[in-house]
Amino acid sequence: MFKGPRYSEAELMARLKFTVGLSLALTLTGIVFVVLYSLIFTVQPMTQSPNDTKFFELITPIATFLTGILSGIMLGKNEDKNTPPAAPTPETTKPEDLLPEPVKEMVEEVQDHIA
Numbered sequence: 001m002f003k004g005p006r007y008s009e010a011e012l013m014a015r016l017k018f019t020v021g022l023s024l025a026l027t028l029t030g031i032v033f034v035v036l037y038s039l040i041f042t043v044q045p046m047t048q049s050p051n052d053t054k055f056f057e058l059i060t061p062i063a064t065f066l067t068g069i070l071s072g073i074m075l076g077k078n079e080d081k082n083t084p085p086a087a088p089t090p091e092t093t094k095p096e097d098l099l100p101e102p103v104k105e106m107v108e109e110v111q112d113h114i115a
Helices: 009-040 050-075 101-114
Strands: none
């Protein structure tokens, strides 16, 4: 049916996180702009109307929930089992370890030739 390349599980999870994060971020941005628009560009009476009170009571937990979900997605640990090993620290690295493989082979041949 689909002739394109098959994605690995890690790639699919990354795409899912991106899509969910993007949609939640756009929703949160929309909420912020609606609230700012309602506060800035509409005429406000001296006392807050009951509709505005209910509006802000409804929007506050939604925005808080979306912010928490977004931070959870962005800070979530990637559970990829094929992660590369950690880079060696400068304390444990020897000068020989920094040479590329062809140079290491050449050094060994030269040392064998000298000896």
